[in-house]
Amino acid sequence: xxxxxxxxxxxxxxxxxxxxxxxxxxxxxxxxxxxxxxxxxxxxxxxxxxxxxxxxxxxxxxxxxxxxxxxxxxxxxxxxxxxxxxxxxxxxxxxxxxxxxxxxxxxxxxxxxxxxxxxxxxxxxxxxxxxxxxxxxxxxxxxxxxxxxxxxxxxxxxxxxxxxxxxxxxxxxxxxxxxxxxxxxxxxxxxxxxxxxxxxxxxxxxxxxxxxxxxxxxxxxxxxxxxxxxxxxxxxxxxxxxxxxxxxxxxxxxxxxxxxxxxxxxxxxxxxxxxxxxxxxxxxxxxxxxxxxxxxxxxxxxxxxxxxxxxxxxxxxxxxxxxxxxxxxxxxxxxx
Numbered sequence: 001x002x003x004x005x006x007x008x009x010x011x012x013x014x015x016x017x018x019x020x021x022x023x024x025x026x027x028x029x030x031x032x033x034x035x036x037x038x039x040x041x042x043x044x045x046x047x048x049x050x051x052x053x054x055x056x057x058x059x060x061x062x063x064x065x066x067x068x069x070x071x072x073x074x075x076x077x078x079x080x081x082x083x084x085x086x087x088x089x090x091x092x093x094x095x096x097x098x099x100x101x102x103x104x105x106x107x108x109x110x111x112x113x114x115x116x117x118x119x120x121x122x123x124x125x126x127x128x129x130x131x132x133x134x135x136x137x138x139x140x141x142x143x144x145x146x147x148x149x150x151x152x153x154x155x156x157x158x159x160x161x162x163x164x165x166x167x168x169x170x171x172x173x174x175x176x177x178x179x180x181x182x183x184x185x186x187x188x189x190x191x192x193x194x195x196x197x198x199x200x201x202x203x204x205x206x207x208x209x210x211x212x213x214x215x216x217x218x219x220x221x222x223x224x225x226x227x228x229x230x231x232x233x234x235x236x237x238x239x240x241x242x243x244x245x246x247x248x249x250x251x252x253x254x255x256x257x258x259x260x261x262x263x264x265x266x267x268x269x270x271x272x273x274x275x276x277x278x279x280x281x282x283x284x285x286x287x288x289x290x291x292x293x294x295x296x297x298x299x300x301x302x303x304x305x306x307x308x309x310x311x312x313x314x315x316x317x318x319x320x321x322x323x324x325x326x327x328x329x330x331x332x333x334x335x336x
Contacts, residue, residue: 128160131157131186131187131189131190132189134153134156134157135157135189135190135193137153138150138153138154138193139193139196141153142193142196142197142200145200145221147197147200147201147221147224147225147228148224148227148228150193150197151197151228151231154190154193154194154197155231155235157187157190158190158251161183161187161190161251162251164183165180165183165249165251165252166246166249168180168183169246169247169249170247184252191252191253194253197228198258198261200225201225201228201229201258201262202261202262202265204221204222204224204225205222205225205262205265205266206265206266206268206269207269208222208266208269208311208314209269209303209306209307209311212306212310212311212314213306213310219310219314222311222314223314225262226262226314226315226316228258229258229259229262230259230316232256232258232259233258233259235254236254236255236256236257237255239251239254239255240255259319263319263324266324266325266328267328270303270325270328270329270332271328271332273299273303274296274299274329274332274333296333300329300333303325303329304322304325304326304329307321307322307325308322311325
């Protein structure tokens with residue numbers, strides 16, 4: 001770039017501009033004004049240049065500080081990486097001894113499993129040795145209508161059986177099924193007692209509307225049956241929740257789903273009440289349909305009133321028993 005040529009060109013342009021500004025004599029009077037304007041513009045330009053230089057200086061300084069900080073972080077990171085690498089190497093060296101330690105601990109683990117089985121067996125010795133007496137007493141409770149006491153004994157015996165089965169299940173040996181079958185055989189009478197209790201419960205549930213219509217004993221029996229059913233539901237849920245952490249262990253007969261069975265029994269009773277009201281057909285009475293529908297109306301209205309006023313307080317709110325009765329009657333009548 002030719003600096004001299006640029007200066008000459010700028011000088012010539014300035015002369016032309018000055019010549020244009022002072023073409024008339026009266027323009028010379030404004031010379032001082034032009035000087036002041038030029039001086040002001042020059043000051044502004046100098047201020048702008050100074051500000052730009054300051055901004056550039058600040059920006060460059062910030063960049064340098066950032067670079068310096070980044071370099072410091074990189075240095076620290078390198079040191080941290082070396083420390084992590086050293087720690088990982090130490091961990092790896094420590095882990096190398098684990099397989100050998102596992103072999104050494106195998107006998108201890110086996111002894112611990114046996115000790116756990118023995119401890120469980122000792123804890124349930126009373127139920128194991130007195131199982132026949134307990135079962136007979138439980139049968140008496142069922143026959144006498146003392147269902148809560150019967151269920152209490154059943155839960156205790158089941159707890160003993162299930163704990164022993166779980167200890168066997170944890171062994172994961174080839175003869176696990178054989179030992180489980182031995183326990184099932186030993187506690188086989190327990191399953192029979194459970195079935196006897198279940199029959200009583202389903203009988204009470206099937207007569208739930210008649211029970212709440214009757215004496216004080218009826219609602220009490222219904223509430224007792226529902227309490228037992230809810231206990232069984234909680235036990236079912238307990239084992240379902242633990243199934244993932246216990247290698248898919250599930251006691252025999254679980255889940256029982258007695259709540260579902262209870263509702264099925266009630267639905268069956270409702271169906272019988274509707275179907276049992278048809279005492280005639282067209283061959284006996286031409287007005288059989290009107291008579292049948294009238295009987296159904298009376299039965300349905302009466303049952304729903306009882307379900308609303310007397311049965312609902314006996315059932316847990318989650319059953320929504322009144323709405324279920326309405327749905328059952330609606331489905332049966334609309335499907336006939």
